Amino acid sequence: MKDWEQRKEMWPAASLRRRNLRAVVVLGLMLIAGWGLWQWMIHQPVEGRILSPLRKVLGWNERLFEGAMDTSLRATSYSGKEAVKLPRVNGSYGMTGTLDTASWRMMVVRCNGDTLKISLAALQQLPKTEVIFDFKCIEGWSQVTHWGGVKLKTFCERYGLQEETAKHYVGLETPDGGYYVGIDMKSALHDQTILCYEMNGKPLPANQGYPLRLIIPVKYGVKHLKRIGTMFFSDDKPRDYWAEHGYDYYCGH
């Protein structure tokens, strides 16, 4: 018997018609259900720039991350030879105006309201750490890059910021307030998180944050704020540029 004849025997015409009809009905019901769900979705209130049900899913993710974050986890380290010579430049919010780098100081707002003004030279006196890791941007690219600076943890210890590091978050902002991020304290005090003033063994290029940027390998690129102006500490989530535009607050990976 030919192949098609055999199949015809297995699926008589009446049965085929029934199956076709059923398939069309199921498809129709799925379309109606999908359309209904979509209608419901687009009529939901907007929360933090995205529709509330989507925001809720992000909220669950965030809580999951907050609970599951293990600071003993480290981003993979690489050797200096593996680092790219000319790292890509990406993102310049808060960096468009010129900066008077000679008078620049990092403003560190203490819990008692005092503000420390830290010069680049003072930061360079603290022990230097090099970090070579795969820098990942949420836009989908990554590259091995090489940075140098002082661990944020060491900085806080040396400047006696105990009360400050007992808070839940660190906030960082550019001098003009044009870009800003919030970092959970565990990630801020992570062993690989540095206040960074060098790239490939040389001072940071201006468009990569001279005189000082954050390098935080346990997070995506958005959190690596370039051109630090102010640092502060709080139990509430500091404002965060990309979280305000609908991205995940933690941005860990």
Ligand SMILES: Nc1nc2c(c(=O)[nH]1)N[C@H]1C(S)=C(S)[C@@H](COP(=O)(O)O)O[C@H]1N2
């Ligand atoms: N001040 C400032 N810092 C910033 C950004 C920005 O727009 N402004 N973009 C962030 C993003 S999205 C990424 S991926 C990295 C890119 O760092 P790079 O320019 O050194 O590659 O910087 C981050 N830090």
Ligand SMILES: [Mo]
């Ligand atoms: Mo990014």
